[in-house]
Amino acid sequence: MTDEPSSVSLALERPELLGLGSQEFQAAIAGFLEREGEPRYRQGQVREWTYRRMPLSFQDMSDLPVRLRERLGESFTLLPLVKRVEKISKDSTRKLLWDRAAGGTIESVLIPDADRVTYCISTQAGCPVKCTFCATGYGGFQGQLRPAEIVAQVLGLRALTGLAPTNIVYMGMGEPMLNFDAVKRSLEVLTHPDQVGFGARRITVSTVGVPDRIRELGDLFPQVKLALSFHAARDDLRTEIIPLNRKYPLSEVLQALRDHASKTGKKVTLEYLVLPGVNDTERDASEVIERVRGLPSRINLIGFNPFPEATYSKPSVKRLLTFRRWLEAGYHGEITIRRSRGEDIQGACGQLSLKHTEET
Numbered sequence: 564m565t566d567e568p569s570s571v572s573l574a575l576e577r578p579e580l581l582g583l584g585s586q587e588f589q590a591a592i593a594g595f596l597e598r599e600g601e602p603r604y605r606q607g608q609v610r611e612w613t614y615r616r617m618p619l620s621f622q623d624m625s626d627l628p629v630r631l632r633e634r635l636g637e638s639f640t641l642l643p644l645v646k647r648v649e650k651i652s653k654d655s656t657r658k659l660l661w662d663r664a665a666g667g668t669i670e671s672v673l674i675p676d677a678d679r680v681t682y683c684i685s686t687q688a689g690c691p692v693k694c695t696f697c698a699t700g701y702g703g704f705q706g707q708l709r710p711a712e713i714v715a716q717v718l719g720l721r722a723l724t725g726l727a728p729t730n731i732v733y734m735g736m737g738e739p740m741l742n743f744d745a746v747k748r749s750l751e752v753l754t755h756p757d758q759v760g761f762g763a764r765r766i767t768v769s770t771v772g773v774p775d776r777i778r779e780l781g782d783l784f785p786q787v788k789l790a791l792s793f794h795a796a797r798d799d800l801r802t803e804i805i806p807l808n809r810k811y812p813l814s815e816v817l818q819a820l821r822d823h824a825s826k827t828g829k830k831v832t833l834e835y836l837v838l839p840g841v842n843d844t845e846r847d848a849s850e851v852i853e854r855v856r857g858l859p860s861r862i863n864l865i866g867f868n869p870f871p872e873a874t875y876s877k878p879s880v881k882r883l884l885t886f887r888r889w890l891e892a893g894y895h896g897e898i899t900i901r902r903s904r905g906e907d908i909q910g911a912c913g914q915l916s917l918k919h920t921e922e923t
């Protein structure tokens with residue numbers, strides 16, 4: 564990522580290498596090298612640098628001639644994001660706020676944990692869904708990310724931190740299924756063996772539930788894991804906290820999950836955000852058990868992480884454990900309780916960006 568604002572404003576005028584499919588990349592670089600009178604073997608060098616090594620700019624491609632690096636920079640965009648702020652939590656969670664060439668900011672989070680390094684990436688600038696528990700929803704919607712911006716969060720985090728990911732989760736700002744073309748292309752670039760080559764089994768896409776897109780994801784990327792922001796088993800309550808549930812009621816979403824599971828053979832992760840006094844009674848637990856009966860799944864309980872605009876409070880550990888016990892009475896899949904990470908740096912989705920907007 565370059566620090567020069569002028570290169571940000573220019574970035575949109577040049578083709579973005581990270582948004583190209585494998586064959587498009589090959590054609591673009593082959594044509595470019597031919598026009599520049601460069602030997603064809605340089606193509607492999609550019610590919611290797613772009614996807615596998617950790618350049619922040621074309622200038623870092625140190626075994627290419629200086630003039631060729633300059634011409635690459637004049638002809639293409641490598642990373643279309645510029646780091647604005649990085650915050651490091653007491654628990655080593657790192658959160659980055661990026662400036663976009665198109666204007667506005669997005670965020671990504673790096674979560675180290677024992678032998679795992681999880682990257683949490685965004686798919687939209689803000690989010691149009693406006694879930695009531697989510698800081699991104701409060702910040703409004705600024706626009707769709709382009710495929711290169713989704714991929715650039717991964718390669719940018721890797722280049723800036725030197726910590727390669729073991730897992731990638733599409734759980735940052737935005738609803739991935741509402742920017743699905745860009746998400747599909749980013750998955751292609753991240754998993755293609757001639758491009759980033761990251762294992763599809765170690766990628767999770769998280770959604771609040773768009774049935775057709777869930778099925779399409781299973782068809783196109785059967786190895787990619789799926790997570791549903793579940794949060795309530797009754798449509799009236801779920802619509803209250805996830806407005807998109809009005810358009811895609813839970814019965815349709817759950818049917819899509821069953822179809823996805825039977826096609827891919829994979830369990831879906833059901834994320835359940837525990838909101839005290841809202842969705843954490845014994846009745847809520849019983850309804851969850853009934854709704855997901857027979858669905859190959861695991862449940863991940865998450866304690867709500869408050870932010871200033873939120874009207875919900877944080878559940879006690881005792882409450883989380885009690886809710887888990889109620890679930891265990893009838894749910895036979897695995898139930899985990901997710902540890903909250905990066906609370907001191909506004910760790911929940913969208914919080915750093917929202918705070919930055921308020922401060923500026």
Ligand code: SF4
Nearest residue numbers: 690693694697700737
């Ligand atoms: S939880 Fe996801 S879908 Fe809902 S507002 Fe936040 S980013 Fe959007």
